[in-house]
Amino acid sequence: MFCRECGTEIDNKAVICVNCGVRRGVGEPDAVMRMLLPVGRSGYAIAAGYLGLVSVLVIPAPLAIIFGILAIRDIKKNTHKHGMGRAIFGITIGAIFTLLYAYAFLSTLFAAKT
Secondary structure (H helix, E strand, C coil), X not given: CECCCCCCECCCCCCECCCCCCECCCCCCCHHHHHHCCCCECHHHHHHHHHHHCCCCCCHHHHHHHXXXXXXXXXXXXXXCXXXXXXXXXHHHHHHHHHHHHHHHHHHXXXXXX
Protein backbone atom coordinates (compact mmCIF):
# COMPACT_ATOMS: atom_id res chain seq x y z
CA MET A 1 0.00 0.00 0.00
CA PHE A 2 0.96 3.60 -0.48
CA CYS A 3 0.23 6.57 1.77
CA ARG A 4 -2.55 8.75 0.38
CA GLU A 5 -0.72 11.92 1.44
CA CYS A 6 2.97 11.47 0.70
CA GLY A 7 2.99 8.36 -1.52
CA THR A 8 5.43 6.41 0.63
CA GLU A 9 5.01 2.64 0.52
CA ILE A 10 3.66 1.36 3.84
CA ASP A 11 2.84 -2.03 5.28
CA ASN A 12 -0.76 -3.25 4.82
CA LYS A 13 -1.12 -3.63 8.60
CA ALA A 14 0.21 -0.16 9.43
CA VAL A 15 -2.25 2.31 10.89
CA ILE A 16 -0.14 5.43 10.26
CA CYS A 17 2.44 6.35 7.65
CA VAL A 18 6.01 6.09 8.96
CA ASN A 19 7.07 9.02 6.76
CA CYS A 20 4.41 11.70 7.37
CA GLY A 21 2.39 10.30 10.30
CA VAL A 22 -1.00 10.47 8.56
CA ARG A 23 -3.55 7.84 9.57
CA ARG A 24 -4.06 5.27 6.88
CA GLY A 25 -7.82 5.61 7.02
CA VAL A 26 -8.71 2.24 8.47
CA GLY A 27 -12.44 1.78 8.09
CA GLU A 28 -12.84 4.62 5.56
CA PRO A 29 -14.71 3.67 2.39
CA ASP A 30 -12.71 3.73 -0.81
CA ALA A 31 -13.54 5.96 -3.77
CA VAL A 32 -15.59 3.32 -5.62
CA MET A 33 -17.76 2.67 -2.58
CA ARG A 34 -18.30 6.43 -2.09
CA MET A 35 -19.35 6.73 -5.74
CA LEU A 36 -21.95 3.96 -5.46
CA LEU A 37 -23.29 4.65 -1.98
CA PRO A 38 -23.87 8.00 -0.26
CA VAL A 39 -21.21 7.24 2.36
CA GLY A 40 -19.66 10.38 3.81
CA ARG A 41 -21.68 12.70 1.57
CA SER A 42 -23.40 15.84 2.68
CA GLY A 43 -27.14 15.33 3.05
CA TYR A 44 -27.64 18.63 1.26
CA ALA A 45 -25.62 17.32 -1.72
CA ILE A 46 -27.78 14.21 -1.95
CA ALA A 47 -30.94 16.33 -1.80
CA ALA A 48 -29.57 18.76 -4.42
CA GLY A 49 -28.77 15.89 -6.78
CA TYR A 50 -32.21 14.36 -6.56
CA LEU A 51 -33.96 17.73 -6.75
CA GLY A 52 -31.91 18.47 -9.86
CA LEU A 53 -33.07 15.20 -11.40
CA VAL A 54 -36.73 15.96 -10.78
CA SER A 55 -36.49 19.67 -11.57
CA VAL A 56 -38.41 19.02 -14.78
CA LEU A 57 -41.31 19.66 -12.44
CA VAL A 58 -41.69 23.33 -11.55
CA ILE A 59 -41.27 23.28 -7.75
CA PRO A 60 -37.97 21.35 -7.30
CA ALA A 61 -35.95 23.55 -9.69
CA PRO A 62 -35.39 26.49 -7.30
CA LEU A 63 -35.05 24.07 -4.38
CA ALA A 64 -32.22 22.29 -6.21
CA ILE A 65 -30.35 25.61 -6.37
CA ILE A 66 -30.92 26.31 -2.68
CA PHE A 67 -29.87 22.82 -1.55
CA GLY A 68 -26.86 22.90 -3.88
CA ILE A 69 -25.62 26.11 -2.29
CA LEU A 70 -26.23 24.70 1.20
CA ALA A 71 -24.32 21.56 0.20
CA ILE A 72 -21.30 23.52 -0.99
CA ARG A 73 -21.24 25.48 2.27
CA ASP A 74 -21.56 22.23 4.25
CA ILE A 75 -18.78 20.49 2.30
CA LYS A 76 -16.40 23.45 2.69
CA LYS A 77 -17.17 23.64 6.40
CA ASN A 78 -16.74 19.87 6.98
CA THR A 79 -13.79 18.74 4.86
CA HIS A 80 -14.48 15.05 5.52
CA LYS A 81 -17.76 15.22 3.57
CA HIS A 82 -18.06 14.57 -0.15
CA GLY A 83 -20.66 15.31 -2.82
CA MET A 84 -19.43 18.46 -4.55
CA GLY A 85 -20.35 17.02 -7.97
CA ARG A 86 -23.94 16.39 -6.92
CA ALA A 87 -24.19 19.88 -5.45
CA ILE A 88 -22.95 21.49 -8.66
CA PHE A 89 -25.27 19.26 -10.70
CA GLY A 90 -28.24 20.37 -8.60
CA ILE A 91 -27.34 24.04 -8.97
CA THR A 92 -26.78 23.78 -12.73
CA ILE A 93 -29.89 21.78 -13.62
CA GLY A 94 -32.01 23.75 -11.16
CA ALA A 95 -30.84 27.04 -12.70
CA ILE A 96 -31.51 25.82 -16.25
CA PHE A 97 -35.06 24.73 -15.48
CA THR A 98 -35.78 27.80 -13.33
CA LEU A 99 -34.76 30.02 -16.25
CA LEU A 100 -36.81 27.97 -18.70
CA TYR A 101 -39.89 28.17 -16.50
CA ALA A 102 -39.41 31.90 -15.93
CA TYR A 103 -39.11 32.44 -19.69
CA ALA A 104 -42.22 30.36 -20.39
CA PHE A 105 -44.18 32.20 -17.70
CA LEU A 106 -43.12 35.65 -18.88
CA SER A 107 -43.75 34.84 -22.55
CA THR A 108 -47.30 33.66 -21.81
CA LEU A 109 -47.86 36.72 -19.61
CA PHE A 110 -46.80 39.13 -22.36
CA ALA A 111 -48.67 37.15 -25.04
CA ALA A 112 -51.87 37.44 -23.00
CA LYS A 113 -51.52 41.27 -22.85
CA THR A 114 -51.40 41.67 -26.63
